Every structure is written in structure tokens, then in C-alpha cells.
Amino acid sequence: MTKVFQISLGVLAAIGGFVDIGDIVFNATAGATLGYQLIWAIVVGAVGIMVYSEMCGRVACVAKRPVFDVVRERLGYKVGLTTLLASQFVNAMTCAAEVGGVAIVLRYLFGLPYRPLIAVALLILLLSVWFLPFEWIERVFGFGGLLLIVFAVAAVKLDPNMSALEHGLIPHIDTPSPLIWCYFAVGVLGAAFMPYEVYFYSSGGVEDGWVPPHDLKLNKLTAIAGYGLGAVLSISIMVVAAELFVPQGIEPGFLGTVALAAQTPLGEAGLLLALLGMFFAISGAAIDTSLAGAYNMAQFFGWEWGKYRKPGGAPRFTLTWVAFFGLSFLVVISGVDPIFVTELSVVFSVVALPLTYVPILLVAGDSNYMGRHANGRLASTLGWLYLVVIVVISLAAVPLLVLTNMGEG
Amino acid sequence: MSEQPQLDLVLRLLDQQIVDWAGRRCGNVDDVAIEGEPGGSATVKGLLVGRDVTRRRRPRLLAFFAGPTFGDAPEVEVPWSAIEDITQVVKLKQDATELGLAAGDDRVARWLKRIPGS
Numbered sequence: 001m002t003k004v005f006q007i008s009l010g011v012l013a014a015i016g017g018f019v020d021i022g023d024i025v026f027n028a029t030a031g032a033t034l035g036y037q038l039i040w041a042i043v044v045g046a047v048g049i050m051v052y053s054e055m056c057g058r059v060a061c062v063a064k065r066p067v068f069d070v071v072r073e074r075l076g077y078k079v080g081l082t083t084l085l086a087s088q089f090v091n092a093m094t095c096a097a098e099v100g101g102v103a104i105v106l107r108y109l110f111g112l113p114y115r116p117l118i119a120v121a122l123l124i125l126l127l128s129v130w131f132l133p134f135e136w137i138e139r140v141f142g143f144g145g146l147l148l149i150v151f152a153v154a155a156v157k158l159d160p161n162m163s164a165l166e167h168g169l170i171p172h173i174d175t176p177s178p179l180i181w182c183y184f185a186v187g188v189l190g191a192a193f194m195p196y197e198v199y200f201y202s203s204g205g206v207e208d209g210w211v212p213p214h215d216l217k218l219n220k221l222t223a224i225a226g227y228g229l230g231a232v233l234s235i236s237i238m239v240v241a242a243e244l245f246v247p248q249g250i251e252p253g254f255l256g257t258v259a260l261a262a263q264t265p266l267g268e269a270g271l272l273l274a275l276l277g278m279f280f281a282i283s284g285a286a287i288d289t290s291l292a293g294a295y296n297m298a299q300f301f302g303w304e305w306g307k308y309r310k311p312g313g314a315p316r317f318t319l320t321w322v323a324f325f326g327l328s329f330l331v332v333i334s335g336v337d338p339i340f341v342t343e344l345s346v347v348f349s350v351v352a353l354p355l356t357y358v359p360i361l362l363v364a365g366d367s368n369y370m371g372r373h374a375n376g377r378l379a380s381t382l383g384w385l386y387l388v389v390i391v392v393i394s395l396a397a398v399p400l401l402v403l404t405n406m407g408e409g
Numbered sequence: 410m411s412e413q414p415q416l417d418l419v420l421r422l423l424d425q426q427i428v429d430w431a432g433r434r435c436g437n438v439d440d441v442a443i444e445g446e447p448g449g450s451a452t453v454k455g456l457l458v459g460r461d462v463t464r465r466r467r468p469r470l471l472a473f474f475a476g477p478t479f480g481d482a483p484e485v486e487v488p489w490s491a492i493e494d495i496t497q498v499v500k501l502k503q504d505a506t507e508l509g510l511a512a513g514d515d516r517v518a519r520w521l522k523r524i525p526g527s
Contacts, residue, residue, distance in 0.1 A: 064497050072437070073424045077466040080424075131526055302426055302437035302458075304514055312527035315517035316479055 007218070008135070009204045010053070010226020012142030012284050017049065017197035018230030019148055019237070020094070020285030021101030021255065022342030024278065026191060027234050028252040028261070029407070030184040031241030034175060036161075036168030039235055041185045043169060045192025046231035048386040050223045052357055055364035055379060056198050057219035060205035062212050062373045067202045067360060068299035074359035084300050086352035087195050091293040093345035094196060095324050096331035098286035099125065100338025104255050105279045115333065122329045125286050129321060134207050134307040137287060144280025146229065150262050150273040151236035157265040158243040165239065183404040186393045187343075188234075193390060194349050195356040196292035203295040207308050212373060237261075253339070286328070294320035343406060353390045361387060422456065426498045427487070427510065435505035435514075439463045442486055456492070456499065458510060459484040479513035 017023075030038050059065050065073075072080035102121035107114050128137065173181050201223075210219060240261045245252055252258050255278060263271035291307065298305030298317040305317040312318070332338060361383045365375040375383060427436045439462040445451030461483040485508065493502045505511040521527045 069426060077424065077439075077463055078468050081467055298434075299426075300437075302434060304434040304511070310527060311524070312518050312521045315514045315521050318521060318527075319479075319517050 007222045007225050008138035008142045009201065009208060010222030011146065011229060012138045012226075013053065013197050013201040013204065013288065014049075014226035014228075014230030015142055015145035015148075015233075015281045016200070016285035016288035017194050018046075018192065018227070019145065019233050019281045020342070021097055021104075021278075021282050021338060022094070022345065023191050023234060024237060024255060024258055024281075025252065025339050026184075026187055026343060027237045028241040028245070028258045030188060031238035032245035032250060032252055033407070034181060034184060035242040035246055036164045036239070037172065037174060037181065038184055038188050039165065039168030039238065040171050041188040042192070042231050042234045042238065044389070045189045046227050046234075047382075048189075048389060049192050049197060050227045051379065051382045051386055052193075052360060053198055053201050053223040053227065054220055055375065055383065056202040056360045057205045057210070057223060058216060058373060059360065059364050059370065060202045061210040061215050061219055062371070063363070063369050064206060065202075065363065065369075066206050066295060066299055067199050067356065068296045070359045070363045071356065072300050074362055075355065079355065080300065083352065083355040084296055087199070087296055087356065088293055090194075090345050090349040090352060091196050091199075091289045091296070092324060092327055092331075093341050094194070094349075095286055095289035095293065096328040096336070097338040097342030097345060098282050098289060099325065099328040100332035100336075100341070101255065101282040102279065102286060103332065104338065105275055105282060108256050108259065108275050109279070118329060118332050121283075122325055125283060125290070126322065126325055128283070129287055129290070129307070129325075130311055134204070137307070138204070141280050141284030141287060145277060145284050147273050147277030148233045148236075148281055150266065150270055150277060151240055152232060154262045154265045154270060155236045155239040155243070158240060160239050160243055177404075179400065179404050180407060182396065183400040183407045186396050186400055187407070189389065189393050190349060190353070190397060192231075193353055193357070193393075195352060196289050198356065198360065199292035199295055200288045203291070203299070203305070207306055209308075216373065255339075286325075290321040290324035290328075293324045294318070353394050354387070357387060357390055421495065422499065425495075427456070427458065427501065428498050429501045429505040429508075429510070430493065430503055433505055433511065435501075435508075435511035436481075436485070438499060439466070453489050454486075455489050456487040457484065458487060480516035481511070481513040482509050485509045 056067055071083050075083060099121055103114055103117040106117045106121060175181050241252060244261050244264055259271055259274040259278065262274035294317045295305060297320045303316045304314045306314050363369055365380055367374040422438050422441055425438045426434055427438060429435050436458040438456045439459060440457040442454040442457050443451050444454045459482055487508055491501050491503055491508060492499060494500045506515060
């Protein structure tokens with residue numbers, strides 16, 4: 001059991017990164033629009049984020065340097081500050097979307113009006129982060145989000161077309177609108193690399209007090225198991241959407257539509273588990289993003305930080321994550337659609353991706369820093385290969401957003 | 410001292426995290442103060458920390474975003490003699506407050522103290 005708890009950081013980072021409000025709707029929409037054609041993108045994205053999370057976890061373990069520490073040092077103050085602003089903008093947008101998402105799920109669960117539930121969602125999140133120690137945040141929201149496994153069960157029960165699923169592992173375009181295909185492919189890949197995942201993961205590694213050599217193995221296991229689970233959940237949602245929505249021509253534009261996909265094969269219990277899983281996963285993502293925002297600020301400006309101490313022990317860090325939640329509340333209460341915000345944030349985050357991932361790659365490969373734990377040939381090759389992928393999706397994201405009218409065609 | 414080690418020293422110091430004797434994070438090295446005449450030898454006088462120090466390093470357009478200090482001194486010089494060790498961080502011999510560092514954290518901590526569970 002202890003070993004299961006030890007990987008909870010990876011589970012929370014992956015659940016928050018792979019199955020947050022935007023991913024749930026985005027993957028379901030991709031499945032409903034293109035069937036199994038983008039399964040490969042989830043797999044490619046999952047391997048990529050495993051590679052980079054393992055690297056930044058290793059840097060956190062060996063050099064005790066979280067990502068934004070490394071960003072400022074490697075990119076310098078000027079570019080580092082630009083990266084900070086870009087990433088904080090994306091964190092804030094994502095956090096707002098997640099707070100709205102928690103309120104939407106609460107509305108489905110309790111049938112109460114949406115706006116007061118935004119305040120309830122805010123309160124739940126604030127109290128959780130204020131009072132729960134870091135490891136309990138990881139456990140409650142990481143493992144609670146695993147209730148989304150109900151989608152994997154639903155996918156199996158729907159008896160999916162296995163040959164089509166296998167064919168989906170190979171990139172192929174089978175649609176009259178290749179641009180739409182590209183838009184969703186970039187979106188699915190970009191969602192896997194959302195920068196807040198590595199900010200949270202690397203800082204969490206420092207919070208969990210990782211030390212080599214024991215925790216280097218734990219880091220590897222955490223990255224692979226956590227993001228592997230996230231990828232399985234994402235694929236399950238895509239499969240369920242492809243099986244249920246494609247034949248009926250349904251566009252799952254709402255969280256509730258996606259949750260209903262679990263009800264069709266599994267009854268009301270499936271729906272309830274899907275909604276509870278969404279509640280924990282989306283809350284976890286909200287916490288990931290708010291803490292990531294606070295980690296970034298504190299690390300860039302050199303403030304005390306960490307959830308391993310009480311809120312008063314890291315005052316400006318605490319003030320920043322509280323401010324992230326507060327700002328999110330104001331954005332969502334103004335009436336903005338959380339799903340629209342999160343889709344935008346996925347696309348805009350890919351613009352900031354290279355600035356986040358280049359310093360990680362450079363430091364993880366620097367033997368002055370990492371000694372014998374610097375990147376080996378495999379990590380280095382995969383790292384550079386994925387950097388090319390990251391740059392390509394970064395360049396393609398905004399033009400595709402405009403050309404496809406956000407995937408609407 | 411040869412030229413090379415001095416250059417390495419600066420590269421290793423700039424932008425590094427500073428922690429005080431108790432392990433409290435209390436700033437980053439925003440610049441290094443060096444004294445000496447042109448043509449003569451130069452010595453490191455101390456480390457410079459603060460918003461005003463970063464002014465010449467940051468883009469003018471982003472200046473507004475670079476100053477959420479919450480009460481930190483705009484510029485603090487940490488004397489070289491106050492440094493205990495340089496590893497992955499710059500470790501100080503003294504308390505951060507004594508050196509005028511992390512005043513912003515101290516100020517915010519006074520507000521947070523009023524909230525239960527802080």
C-alpha cells in the first residue's frame with residue numbers, strides 16, 4: 001500500500017493533466033468527430049510527458065531544482081520573466097476553467113443553481129489546499145480521480161471495434177477535413193504537454209523530499225505509472241465517445257454529455273462514478289494549476305515556497321495560490337464558459353511549451369549539475385525528438401485554431 | 410586568481426536561490442557586486458538582491474510584472490562575508506531578516522497569522 005501511495009504525485013499530476021475539464025470534453029469531441037483516428041496522439045503525448053516528467057523529477061531529486069528555478073537560471077532573467085508571464089496566463093486560464101468545471105459537476109450531482117455552486121467549489125478548493133498536507137492532496141484528488149476508470153470499464157463493455165482501435169495507433173487521416181484532424185491532433189498532443197504538469201510534478205518531487213538513488217527509481221515509476229494511467233483514461237473517454245456519439249452524430253459539448261456515456265453501458269452507478277471521478281479529477285487539476293502558479297512565482301522571485309509547511313510558513317506562496325483561486329472565481333462568475341476557456345488555454349499553452357521544456361532538457365543533460373545522473377543516450381534522444389514535436393505543435397497551434405474556428409470547421 | 414575562476418564564480422552565482430542559516434528561502438542572486446579599478450584586480454564585494462537590481466536585466470515592457478515585492482527592500486547588498494557556502498544554493502551564515510532579506514514574506518505572514526490553520 002505504501003508503494004501505491006508513493007506514486008500518488010504522478011497520479012495527481014497525470015489526472016490533473018490528462019483528464020481535466022478541457023481534456024475530458026476535448027477527447028470526447030475528438031472521438032465523436034474522428035472516431036479512433038487520434039488514439040496515437042494520446043500515446044505519443046503520454047510517452048513525451050513521461051520522458052520530460054522523468055527528467056524534471058530527476059533534476060528535482062538530484063539537484064533539488066524545480067522547473068522555474070532552472071528556467072530563470074538557464075534562460076536568464078529577461079526570457080525567464082517572459083516565460084513566467086506566459087505560463088502564469090495559461091495557469092490562470094486553466095485554473096478558472098477547472099473551478100468552473102467543479103461547479104458544473106456539483107450542479108449535476110446536486111441539481112442546484114450553477115452560480116452559487118461556483119462559490120461552493122471555491123470554498124472546497126481553498127479549504128482543501130489550506131488544511132490538507134501535500135501528501136493528502138495527492139492521495140485524495142489523485143486516487144479520487146481514478147474513479148474515471150469507470151470509462152475504461154464502459155469502453156470494454158461497449159465491445160469496441162478492436163481492429164479500428166489498433167488502426168488508430170497509426171497516424172492516418174480518414175476525414176474530408178484534414179485541418180480539423182490537425183487541430184484535434186495538436187490539441188490532444190498539446191494537452192499532454194500542458195506545462196503546469198511539470199511545474200507541479202517537479203516542485204512536488206522537492207516537496208516529497210526525493211533523494212537519490214532510491215527516489216530516482218520512484219520518479220521513473222511515478223512518471224510511467226501516473227501518466228500511463230492518465231493515458232488509459234483519455235483513450236477510454238475517446239473510445240466511449242467514438243462508440244456512442246459517432247453513430248448518433250452527437251457533439252459532446254458538455255461535461256454531462258460525456259458522463260452520460262458511462263451511464264449507457266453501466267447504468268446509474270456508472271453515471272455517479274463518472275461524475276465523482278470528474279469531481280476529483282477536475283478539482284485536482286484546479287489545485288495543480290493554482291499551486292503551479294504559486295510555485296512558479298516563488299521560484300522565479302526566490303520566495304519561500306512549499307505545501308510541506310503550514311500556509312504561514314510560506315506567506316507569499318500561500319497568497320499567490322489563494323489569489324489564483326480568487327481570480328478564477330471572478331472569471332467564472334462573470335459568466336464565461338469554462339470549456340471555452342480551457343480549450344483556449346490548451347492552444348495557448350503550446351505557444352509557451354518550448355520555453356518550459358528547453359531548460360529542463362539542457363539541465364537534465366548537464367553532467368556538471370547532474371553528475372552520473374545526467375541524461376543517457378535514450379533520454380537525450382527522446383528528449384530532443386520530443387522537443388521537435390513540441391516546437392511543431394507550438395508553431396501550428398494558433399493558425400489551426402483560427403483556420404478551423406476552434407475545430408468547428 | 411586567474412581570470413577563468415572569477416568568471417565561473419559569477420556564472421555560478423547569478424540567479425541562484427539564497428537560503429539563510431535556518432534553510433529559509435530568502436531571494437535570488439539578482440546581480441553580483443564587484444569592486445576594483447580597471448586594470449587592477451577585482452574582488453567580489455557581495456550579492457545584490459531586489460527589484461531595483463533586476464531593472465537593467467528585464468525588458469522595459471515587462472517592468473510592471475517584475476515587482477510584486479510585498480514589502481521587500483528594493484535593493485539589498487549581502488556582504489560576501491555573510492556567505493557560508495555555495496552549493497546548489499547560496500547559503501548564508503545569518504538570519505534573512507538581519508540582512509534585510511525576505512521582508513515581504515514577513516509582512517504577508519503577519520496578515521496570514523490571523524487566519525485559523527495558518
